[in-house]
Amino acid sequence: MKVLGRLHVGTRLPLLVIMAILVALTLFPLLWMVSVSFMPALEASQYPPRLVPASPTLEHYRVLFTRLDMARYLFNSTLLAAVVTLLSVLFNALAGYAFAKLRFTGRDRVFHTLLSAMVVPGQVGMLPLFLMLKQLGLINTYAGVVVPGMASIFGIFLVRQYALSIPDSLLDAARIDGASEGRIFWSLVLPLCKPILVTLAIFTFMGSWNDFMWPLIILTDHKMFTLPVALANLLGEHAQDTELMMAGAVLTVLPVLVLFLAMQRHYIEGLVLGSVKE
Amino acid sequence: MRPWPVINPAFWFVLPALGLIVLFFFVPVLAALVLSFSDFDIYALGDQSRLRWIGLDNYLRLLHDPLFWQALKNTLYFAIVGGPLSVTVSLGAALLLNHRTLPCKALWRSAMFLPVVTTLVAVAVVWRYLYHPRYGFLNYALAWFGIDPIDWLGDPAWAMPAIILMAVWKNFGFNMVIFIAGLQNIPQRLYEAATLDGAGTWQQFRHITLPMLAPTFVFVAVVTMIGYFQLFAEPYVMTQGGPADSTLSMALLMYQEGFRWWNLGYSASVAFVLFVIILAGTLLQLWLRERTSRP
Numbered sequence A: 001m002k003v004l005g006r007l008h009v010g011t012r013l014p015l016l017v018i019m020a021i022l023v024a025l026t027l028f029p030l031l032w033m034v035s036v037s038f039m040p041a042l043e044a045s046q047y048p049p050r051l052v053p054a055s056p057t058l059e060h061y062r063v064l065f066t067r068l069d070m071a072r073y074l075f076n077s078t079l080l081a082a083v084v085t086l087l088s089v090l091f092n093a094l095a096g097y098a099f100a101k102l103r104f105t106g107r108d109r110v111f112h113t114l115l116s117a118m119v120v121p122g123q124v125g126m127l128p129l130f131l132m133l134k135q136l137g138l139i140n141t142y143a144g145v146v147v148p149g150m151a152s153i154f155g156i157f158l159v160r161q162y163a164l165s166i167p168d169s170l171l172d173a174a175r176i177d178g179a180s181e182g183r184i185f186w187s188l189v190l191p192l193c194k195p196i197l198v199t200l201a202i203f204t205f206m207g208s209w210n211d212f213m214w215p216l217i218i219l220t221d222h223k224m225f226t227l228p229v230a231l232a233n234l235l236g237e238h239a240q241d242t243e244l245m246m247a248g249a250v251l252t253v254l255p256v257l258v259l260f261l262a263m264q265r266h267y268i269e270g271l272v273l274g275s276v277k278e
Numbered sequence B: 001m002r003p004w005p006v007i008n009p010a011f012w013f014v015l016p017a018l019g020l021i022v023l024f025f026f027v028p029v030l031a032a033l034v035l036s037f038s039d040f041d042i043y044a045l046g047d048q049s050r051l052r053w054i055g056l057d058n059y060l061r062l063l064h065d066p067l068f069w070q071a072l073k074n075t076l077y078f079a080i081v082g083g084p085l086s087v088t089v090s091l092g093a094a095l096l097l098n099h100r101t102l103p104c105k106a107l108w109r110s111a112m113f114l115p116v117v118t119t120l121v122a123v124a125v126v127w128r129y130l131y132h133p134r135y136g137f138l139n140y141a142l143a144w145f146g147i148d149p150i151d152w153l154g155d156p157a158w159a160m161p162a163i164i165l166m167a168v169w170k171n172f173g174f175n176m177v178i179f180i181a182g183l184q185n186i187p188q189r190l191y192e193a194a195t196l197d198g199a200g201t202w203q204q205f206r207h208i209t210l211p212m213l214a215p216t217f218v219f220v221a222v223v224t225m226i227g228y229f230q231l232f233a234e235p236y237v238m239t240q241g242g243p244a245d246s247t248l249s250m251a252l253l254m255y256q257e258g259f260r261w262w263n264l265g266y267s268a269s270v271a272f273v274l275f276v277i278i279l280a281g282t283l284l285q286l287w288l289r290e291r292t293s294r295p
Helices: A012-037 A059-066 A070-101 A107-119 A122-135 A142-149 A153-163 A168-176 A181-192 A194-210 A213-218 A227-238 A242-275 B009-035 B042-046 B057-063 B066-097 B105-117 B120-130 B137-144 B156-184 B188-196 B201-229 B233-238 B250-260 B264-293
Strands: none
Touching: A012 A242, A012 B066, A012 B105, A012 B120, A012 B156, A059 A070, A059 A242, A070 A107, A070 A142, A070 A153, A070 A181, A070 A194, A070 A227, A070 A242, A070 B009, A107 A153, A107 B009, A107 B264, A122 A142, A122 A213, A122 B009, A122 B250, A122 B264, A142 A194, A142 A213, A142 B009, A153 A194, A153 A242, A153 B009, A168 A181, A181 A194, A181 B009, A194 A242, A213 A227, A213 B250, A227 A242, A227 B120, A227 B233, A242 B105, A242 B120, A242 B156, A242 B201, B009 B264, B057 B264, B066 B105, B066 B156, B066 B201, B066 B250, B066 B264, B105 B156, B120 B156, B120 B233, B156 B201, B156 B233, B188 B201, B201 B264, B233 B250, B250 B264
């Protein structure tokens, strides 16, 4: 036991080695994806597998953009994720603030109902949702993709947790000064909640960008596809073209990876905040 | 005459979000239950008058559908093996990252978190290649240890383990970050006191770290389970549910019945069974937690 208790004295090197191995294993699939995407056709189909391209080429990226409409899918994904993010951050902020700071009948009961509804998997409602949107003529439209993402229980929860820390005295002072509730929200609450709204925006953007099942169901025409749907579809025709598929995967993953690396502090703080019970 | 009733301004704040959530989430979920009592199919899709109410027939049909049992078995396999495995890896990584002698913690953490933010479909495409029986890197690396090539996605016995391995790689960073936050909330003085009392690393882990992490564990376990039961994109992209239906999940079965064959009524009953299983699993975990937290 003595030995175990003092383990930390000599653990630094082994710890670093273990971490290096773990990180290498974690990053390997992503690095290999990038590397193979630069290989000329068929270079990825040999044994032993090549780690780095012998003569790197941008051929597959060129094909993706010129023949396979990749720019269109990038545009679709970006537009849809941006619209969902904008709308849902606004609506979730309004509701989250109200659940935290405004008084109305049934507030806590409604909030707890929402929280318990988080165990219901989104997949359950997808069939009727599809039929509903079909009635509304929203199949194969951008609106059809956006509509179910315009507000989220998690988003409301996240904003509420943060807004709880706004002092009531501040809001009351603004009310005494004659500010309307809308004005208080816009010029006082929104700036105060900015950190969590940034976090929520990153979450929502990534969630929407990476979403697969719903766009797969609602979008039927190539021109409307988001990147994940297009990539899954591409696999149907180009399963053998490993290098091309890897280039497609890189283009799909790259924007969210860059976004994460640029904003990781907000992202991870928000994740932790969202996991803390009231 | 009474004046216009004054509406609480809070109403306007919650109306958009609540309206959307009720309309596009609560109503469809309830409608799914109603739909599961009907024989809504491709004919009813064109002409609603063809719809018939058939009571529990869809659920009775499920009981006799070998595909349903296969999907149920596969989903349980994925959730019961993959879920705990993923949580264990997350905890291990969190303990390493939280070690006080480790330099550059944020850097390591970000690196291990990267798979979480990647697009599932894209990394499934990448892993499909890693698992390639002839050119894939995994078999190549296994050959260093004298292990014969495995047909990861082509062998019914290996396809689900392959999907689990990928899912663990993709997800462990998420719970890892939550565990790190939980670990950092444990007061340092507990460890100092234990060290003074001569408790070793393992005893400290067993009697301080684990009990203090219990609330984090419940959250992680519930969220992980809910996520793992919804397995869809991995088999959709990597195996299409095969080989021999060995990776057909409940969600994939629901998708195929509903959106490929347009048996929407039957598909809704699959979705509802999945919902009931997730609900039961959540309640079970909360109940277990309640029971074990009482001395």
